Amino acid sequence: MTTEQSRQALHLLPMPVALIGARDGDKHNITTVAWINQCSWTPLQVMVSIAPQRYIHDMIAKSREFMVTIMGEGEEETVFFCGTKSGRGVDKVKELDISTRPGEVIAVPRIKDALANLECKLVQSLVSGDHTIFIGEVVAADYCKDRRPLVLRQGELTTL
Template sequence: MLKEVSVEEAWRRKYPERTVLVVSVDREGRPNIITLGWNMPTSGNPPMVAISIGHGRYSHKLISETREFVVAFPSEGMEDAIMFCGTRSGRDVDKFKATGLTPVKAKYVKPPLIGEATVNMECRVVASLDTGDHTIFVGEILTAYVSEEDKPVLFNMGNNVFKGFKCW
């Protein structure tokens, strides 16, 4: 039996969800990191990923201007960084410095990789779509990296609880 509920109540049942850290840069090359739950693969050939960012977010401005970003899958031990990057604006703070995360020079894009992440993917925006209060940015994945430490990837279980999974 089904019962009708508010959209908000239904959304609470979406967990667990993949949480990613997305790195962008301003025109002077200063990096910013945002935590996102709304992300997905969109194509295998060529490989593409989509991220959804609210119009008022600083990362939205940066990606709109530079048309590139890095998607990083956080690993176990990065829970505090996930929370920090999702609750502070890069307009006000250097998130790499504040979290102790390690910026690693990327090969094809200006935003740096995150050294502690299990996976990093360099992306160039090939399409964008405004959807209400968010924009979906579709990025072609130019190259990808995995950690030699092979740590589990963190998923958001809801209520700011994260759990690592390794299924490969």
């Protein structure tokens, strides 16, 4: 199988869509990810794969905590903006006028009215290929069920 066939095959895999939030001092950055999943029940853990060149990468490595905000239908523009602009040059939270409130356990803010916010403490990082897998233990969360979660499939944002 050629590399292109392998890439196209992987495109069929539906992936959840989330924003990862992290803080460095007063700076709060949010970045779109699709390579994210639950990876343990006890303790409750999630893994997220982030390229080293992303601004959020070193923010997580340094602060050892991150917020996962699960994105729902109607939030496609935010997903696109946070997945195409870097926090190095743009304050994405300010630019999008995103309302936040403090995290309960970690210093990273939650996003108001989100489908779900998961507060995570970094327990392990693993360099894998051209990305770093950050594994976080979920230490607090909130959720509502008023929208369907977004998924990325064949390069398109959709819902299941």
